């Protein structure tokens with residue numbers, strides 16, 4: 001792919017790679033703009049990024065302090081696959097939370113789930129491979145796939161199927177041109193849809209039968225408000241599971257996550273990790289192991305999200321937002337804003353400028369239909385969400 005190689009500038013006459021020319025992650029762009037406004041004195045409410053407002057809970061914070069005070073000499077590289085004690089702790093989590101026996105050897109500690117996507121795509125797919133991605137979906141999937149010289153095959157989710165990918169839709173896309181992998185998130189970002197266990201199993205079975213690798217992004221596990229939460233690992237050992245300490249565990253900036261992979265893939269992923277990242281940050285691995293002891297505090301934080309969700313589901317329709325998508329899990333509302341605008345980018349920019357409420361335009365998540373939607377994160381404090389609703393209501397009335 002050399003077609004769009006272009007010179008950086010006359011002053012620096014080197015060529016840019018075509019694959020580096022991916023779209024921006026708009027939520028992060030909005031976050032930068034919101035931070036600049038805040039620094040300039042505007043009162044900003046952050047509903048743009050999926051980031052818990054709650055601080056790191058106490059046991060984990062104390063583990064960080066202890067590690068820095070007493071174990072600083074141990075904060076070097078770890079084994080590429082991660083500290084054995086953390087891998088064992090995650091295996092215990094699967095037993096306790098899901099009743100599943102997962103061998104710690106199948107668990108890989110990653111630099112956030114973001115690194116998990118790169119490792120999965122590189123382990124499973126060659127350049128040029130087609131990867132099925134339901135839309136709307138997390139924007140970085142599409143952009144990482146492009147940066148790796150693979151091809152995103154977006155499949156439009158529909159209201160009729162409650163914004164869940166059906167086996168039929170997957171196989172139809174596969175019949176157009178073969179797919180190498182499918183990446184599904186449940187709960188989904190931005191729709192909040194949770195796939196029920198039977199639907200998830202049927203999709204995984206269809207993918208496996210067709211030779212399509214099933215990658216399950218379970219980053220919003222622990223944050224299901226309606227319906228059942230089940231890891232795909234309950235149905236199959238062949239899937240690749242990606243998870244993270246960023247969301248339920250409130251550790252976004254620590255850049256730490258994990259994968260559960262089939263035994264046959266471990267050595268390949270280990271070699272990729274050794275060379276691409278060496279290992280996940282050592283301090284973050286220590287803190288992640290401790291954060292499991294903070295479950296009571298994390299459950300309280302989750303209860304706050306549930307209250308935020310209830311408030312938004314009740315108040316947003318009253319101020320004119322339409323067709324709010326399921327919001328069964330995660331901490332997002334994805335809502336139709338066509339009563340106000342047919343250009344969600346413009347709508348979000350105006351709302352930020354005039355009210356200080358930062359939200360993300362739907363075009364981040366869905367190139368085709370996202371101009372009609374915006375995403376609001378309710379991972380913030382309850383006072384923030386209440387104030388945001390009030391400001392939005394006043395603005396949209398006017």
Ligand SMILES: Cc1ncc(COP(=O)(O)O)c(C=O)c1O
Nearest residue numbers: 050112113114138189219244246
């Ligand atoms: C669905 C989904 N997957 C993955 C990520 C990336 O998370 P991290 O790299 O912090 O684990 C996010 C972040 O918002 C997300 O929404």
